[in-house]
Each structure stands twice: as structure tokens, then as C-alpha cells.
Amino acid sequence: MARESFEIGPVRVRAGRTQSLSLPITRLVTGAEVDLPVRVVHGREDGPTVWINAAIHGDEAVGVEVVRQVLADLDARVLRGTLIAVPVVNVLGFMTGDRYLPDRRDLNRSFPGSARGSLAGRIAHLLMTEVVSKCEVGIDLHTGSDRRTNLPQVRADLEDPRTRELAAAFGAPVMLHARLRDGSLRSAAREQGATVLLYEGGEAWRMDPWAIEAGVRGVRRVLAALGMTEPLADEPPPRSAVSWRSGWVRARGTGVLHLEAGLGERVEKGQRLGGLFDSFGKRVRLVHADRDGIVVGRTEAPLVNSGDAVIHIAEVEDGAEDSVG
Template identity: 50%
Template sequence: MEIAGETIPPGKRRRLEIPVTHLPTQTPISLPVIVVNGKKAGPRLWLSAAIHGDEINGVEIIRQVLEKIKPKKLCGTLVAVPIVNVFGFLEQSRYLPDRRDLNRSFPGSPNGSLAARLAHLFMTEIVKRCTHGIDLHTAAIPRINLPQIRTNLEDEQTYHFAKAFGAPLLIHATTRDGSLRHAAKQQGIPILLYEAGEALRFDEQAIQIGTNGILRVMDYLGMYPLPFPATEVTSVEVSQTKWVRASRSGILHLAVKLGEQVEKKQSLGIITDAFGETNTKVRAPKKGMVIGHTQNPLVNQGDGIVHLALI
């Protein structure tokens, strides 16, 4: 396995620092990559986290996976990039210094903006050298997400890849231009996007499901034997989701939790003012499951407050 001019022999683990750019202080910034190359040939799986620098659950998931993998038992190659957006990670920010969203900048360009250059580097040195990928995310501030896989469930290979992960929820989702998932799809590479928890917070359940999911996938691909007893996981599969939005501004008192199933017209909470003069009920427009919601009780008219998977 060769990445950025470095050759990793079979049965070895290496940490690489791929140069990205320099800060205005001339301090070098690099892309940290851990490559575990197995003793035998097999699939090449990349794991990426913190494309949005404040989404840190994935960083811990990758750390826990790497702790469990022994190169001599591995078939194929594991390429782990726990912090893709180093700039945002240091600043505890979703964005790059120029306020661009890295996950809207793929496949990038060697001569474009900082976001475009970093995206191009990641595509060239990581994605194009792999056969499969898993990209780890959380909800954006101030929201929280139920652990879920988003991918193209209509593609048979990707569908079985997603089923092997064993997340509570599988969502069929089309790709968005500029995203890593869209760029990988254009290269014919099956990729899963794992969403769980919230930004700048560790969520132990989300981390556990994510870690076990990656290990299940590696077992499914024939890369690494499952280090815990195999159990069947039933995932809810959905093809449509819908945000319930605030009909007025005020203070939200949420009455539902992540994973809860709700009926059409069921109360999801109320929006009040600060003076006890008005109450407005928030109702579910259709039957569904709560897969995300805002964490901030202060809402403006039109804000997304509850995300439903339509069942």
C-alpha cells in the first residue's frame, strides 16, 4: 500500500502526515493518516471523521476501532483519517478558515480555494486508493441525531454494505453535489455516511454503535474477524424524512425523544412566549420516528425543530 509516496509493507501500521499548507505564522498543517496494512490482500476501507471540525464523535470511534485491529490478523488495508478538517478541529468550528464547508467542496481542485485543495488531496491520496468508505458525522449545532446510516439503498452492493453496519436506522438518501459521498459515488466506490449525536459532545451510545458498526462491516468484507459475538441487528429502513418547522417564534418545550415513534397529528411539544400569554402546539404531519431535533429551546419561525423518518 502506498500513500503520499510512503510504502506500508504487509502486516505493518504506519502514521503519516500529508502536508496540506501553512498557517499565516508559517506553521505547517498536515493531514494525519493511520494506515494498517494487512498480511493478506483484501478490500481497502477508509474511515474519515471531522470533515466538519466540530463533529468529534467520529474521532473517538476511529480511535476505538484502531485499538482493536492487529495488522497480522487483517486482510486488506484500513486507512483511517480521524481529523480531516484540522483547521476546524482546532477552532472547534464546522468550517475552514475561509468559512467554506469542506463537505460541499469535493472533488476539489489542486489550484482552487483552501477547501478545494484539501478536498482534492483527500480524493487523490485516500478515496482513489480505497474500495470502500465510511464517513462519520454528527448533527450540526444545535441539533442532535439518532444513530443512522445515510446511503443509496437502491444500489445492491451498497445496500448489503449498509445492512452489515447494523445501525438502528437506514435512510435512502440521494447525494448532494460537492459532498464526499457524491464524489466517491462518481468513482464507483460504495460509501456509508454515519450520523449520530451532536457537535462538540461525546455520545457514548453513538460511539458504541459506530465502533461496532465498523467492526461488523470489516467482518462482512472479510477483512477482520468480529471481536465480539455476532448478533442480528434489525434496522428500520426508510426512504423519506421530513423536518417539522416552527410555525411561530418563541420558546420550544419538546415532548418527544430520539427514536420515539409518533402518530399523525400527535403533539410533539408547544411553543410559548416568555410572558405566559400564548401557547402553540407542534403536531406531527405524518406517522414517523423522531430521528433528530433541535437542542435549543429558542426558535424562530421556520426553524427545523423535529426531524421525522416517515414510516
């Protein structure tokens, strides 16, 4: 017997079909409608229902390209289960390259939202009711913020066996245990019983090819691990370094920053990571690692002030590679 059609918003998607639709969000002062773009790939065969989303923060472009490439490789006629893709959640922010919504609210602190709340709350509520509530697993795609770049990594509740299994299947260089934050999509989805992975990779408002590639391959591996697609034929899943703690090294002075440590580099406590210089090139302070671990994030700002976050180091379990970049 054929699978039943998949219902979302005003649309019913037949098994073996892919369909795009728009879910209304709000109306601009010009009278133009602002909609949430959604694409549903409803496989012919039974399987899990999974969502992927990007650009909850409007300046995060990497995930949008990850979604595009993943969708380009999927065929509803052979897919087992259903994939719901939302390439741009913060539509208004994405159109202007702004991380936040016009009212300066952070959408990823506004879940589960409310149908009669703020604009952020309404978008959150729409995503929760039309997408997340229908799914068992979700992958939330992000990048670094505020002139920071991140090593490809999965942040998830590694104490949950199912979540850790899928995080390992993703195969990012690092999987980092991350607590749930109130108001985040990951927290709200977990309350509804979904397993959620948060992918971080690259820099805001850039199309970093290495972060896109890692995201695309990771999503494909998760779909294969769920039995929705065939496994990738050209490689075994890479082993991710596991981290339970991380922290930012902060500048202990103000100056022009020159970093010597790159993403994925294994560093030791006390190791020199770079230095701060004045405008004439005189060294003001050195930057040193405050722990052993792997560099999973770094600032790209040329000028830093005392107290600014400079390098993000994740402590890793024994057996991690010297470099995972």
C-alpha cells in the same frame, strides 16, 4: 508470498504493519505546517481496501472518537486487506471547533476539489487522490449540526444493492435513503466507483457515548461483513428500520421550546411532540407530527423562531419497531 507494501504519499507501509503519516495541506502565517493526519493498517492477508474518515466538519467530534476506538482494536498481523483512517479531515476547523474552514467554505460541498483551488478544494483533492482513489469502500462519520442531535443512522443509496447490503451490516437503528449531493465526499467517491456509507449520530462538539458506541460497532460490523475481521461474537447484527423519505417538522410560532418526543421514538401523524411558550410560561403553539415515522433528529436549541426545523421524522417501511432508540 507476502503482500506488496502499500504506497501512500511519501510512505510505503509493509504488510502486517500499522503506520501513521502526515500529508501536507498548507502553511500558517506563523510558518507552521498544517497536515492531514492518516493512519494505515496494512494487513498481512489480501482483502478490500477501505477508508474511514471523520470531522469533515470541524465541530463533529463523535467520529474522531469512533476512529480512535476502531483503530485500537485492529491488528495488522491478522487483518485481511487494508484500512486507511483519517480521523480529522477539516484540521483547521477542528482546532477551533468551527464547522467550516477559515474562508467559511463547507468542505463537504467542495469535492472532488482541485490541487490549485481554494483551501477547501485543495483538502478535498488531497483526500481524493491519496485516500479515496485507493479504496473500494468508505465510511464517512458525521454528527448533527447547528444545535441538533441525530439518532444513529446510516444515510446511503439504498437503491444500490451493494450499498444497501453494507448499510444493513452496519446495523444502525435506521438506514435512510439519501440522494447524492453535488460537492459531497459521498458523491465524488461514488463517481470513482467506491461504495460509501455516511454515518450520522449525536450532536456537534459533544462526545455522546451512545453515538460513539453505535458508530464503533457499526464500523466493526462492516469490516467483518467485508471479510477483513472476524464477526462480533456477542450479538447478531440488529435489524435497521428502512426509510425512503423523511422531513423536518417546523415551528409555526416563536418561543421557548419544550419537546416531548425523544430520538428513536415512533410517532404518528398529528401526535403532539411538544410546545412553544413565552418567557412567562404561557403556551404559544403546540408542535405536532406531520407524518408517521421515527424521530431521527431534533433541535437542542431552547429558543426557536417561526419556520425553524424542530424534529426530523423518517417514514419507515412496515414492520419497524415501535421504538428504535
